Amino acid sequence: MKSVKIGEIKINNPVALSPMAGISSLPFRIICNEMGAGYSPTELVSARSIRYNGIDKSLRYMRISPEEEGITAIQLFGSEPDDFTAAIATILDTPVLKEVSIIDINMGCPVPKVVKTGSGSALMEDPARAADIVRACKKAVEGVGRNIPVTVKTRTGFNAEDRGKPDFAKALADAGCDMLCVHGRTRPQMYHGDSSNEAIAVMREAVKDYKIPFFANGDICDVKSALKMIEDTGCDGIMIGRAARGNPWIFEQVTAGLEGRGAPELPDAGARKRMLIRELEGRLKYLPEDVAVREFRSVMPYYVKGFTGSAQLKVRLVGATGIDEVKEILEIG
Ligand SMILES: Cc1cc2nc3c(=O)[nH]c(=O)nc-3n(C[C@H](O)[C@H](O)[C@H](O)COP(=O)(O)O)c2cc1C
CATH class of the missing domain: 1.10.1200 (Non-ribosomal Peptide Synthetase Peptidyl Carrier Protein; Chain A)
Known part of the structure; x- marks a missing residue:
């Protein structure tokens, strides 16, 4: 795959680790990047908790190491634009964290505890609020002397019958989001059933006139499924989640395969x-x-x-x- 630019951040290999709570530890992210992942965001962290409880409680989940990781991304979730404003101000005032390359917003989490608060995938039902959050984040990262891009990771729908949310994707792009990543499942699917490349393509199509990279995600587990995702959706990048658990070599394999080289075997x-x-x-x-x-x-x-x-x-x-x-x-x- 060709390199992409997320804002001013160049991702040489747009094959990224998909953020996973409990899995995306700092050492694992470093390993994935060594194996070729273009970058590896942290797992989701509550913007509200950072705002009201301070950084200490959340720090372990958003620990980054720019030196060892290269490009870093912290993922936040929440439902109130002001919570994001406050959380980002705190992040940008905390040693090491303030060097973060990218702020990612979770608009896909299907867990009822998160959805109930209007966060995660619930934001798909409220595009105006989602756009407000993007704008609040963009504003919050201004003025630190470098343009920190704001990205969004979402799904193809809130309801079972949804087959992509083109208007939602457009609302995010209009609000200034610098990259969109879409997982091809709806909220009720959680992680079950098939991820739909067709539904992802609907969202890709919706934002094709915006100059932002589009990442696709869902059920990529080898070179073949990666190639199919790229072909079916016309995405600029991909994220690999579950197939990377305990298997960081997948980045080496998929990258080699996409470059037309033979994929290396899984080590012994x-x-x-x-x-x-x-x-x-x-x-x-x-x-x-x-x-x-x-x-x-x-x-x-x-x-x-x-x-x-x-x-x-x-x-x-x-x-x-x-x-x-x-x-x-x-x-x-
Ligand atoms: C255990 C687990 C934890 C996850 N945590 C997050 C998270 O913190 N943030 C997020 O955006 N997505 C999260 N996801 C979703 C994944 O990033 C990804 O979108 C999903 O697993 C589909 O990709 P895959 O088929 O390659 O696994 C999680 C998924 C799993 C299985």
Whole structure:
């Protein structure tokens, strides 16, 4: 794929990691970028919580490392433009965070707790408010001496019968959003059923006259599905979510495939175990060991998928309490 510009930020390889709560840890994002991902946003963080509780509670989810990651993006969710204004002011006043390259707004989260507050995918039902939020974010990033782009990640609809929301996409582009990423499922689908490239294409078409890059997302799991997404939607970039869990090599594979090179094989079990430990060690840099290992329990099974005896390994890994125990289970020193 050709490089794209999000505002003034150049993304050399527009194959990005899709933000995932509980998965998009800083060490994992660094690894994905090393494997070729163009950039990797943080998981969603509440703008309201930053506004009213301060940065400390949310900091661990939006920890970025511009030095190690290159391009960085923090994803915020909320429903009140003022919450975004305040949250961004705080971010831009916090060491390291203030160096963030991109602010991304979540307008796709289907979780009832989020939707109930008018945030995430609920914003698809209120394009005027969504546009106000984009404008508030654009205003909030002004005046720091560099143009920080504001991007939006959304879905193809709020209701089951929706087949793309062209007017919503236009409202966001009119409000000045610098990139739009669309996941081809509606809110009630959550993560089930097929993602619809056709519905994504409807939204792509709606904003084709705006000079902003369009990213497509949903069910990309290999070179073939990546190529199909690009062909079906005419997108400028793609985001890969679930297929990257425990498998950062997917960025190397998809990138090679899109460039017409042979996709490298998935590395052997030893290399995958070492990568698991590398991510866990990265998490230990900012979390107490018991918390880091407990939270990593849901991620470890993905790293050992397909191993001989992997069912047994998974059972043991999800009960692990410390890194030494994880190493012992994996039989690595
Ligand atoms: C566990 C999990 C957590 C997610 N968290 C977020 C999130 O914080 N922000 C977001 O925009 N999307 C989130 N998503 C949605 C993904 O970014 C992506 O849009 C979706 O999984 C479809 O892409 P895929 O088929 O490649 O997984 C999450 C998905 C999963 C499975």
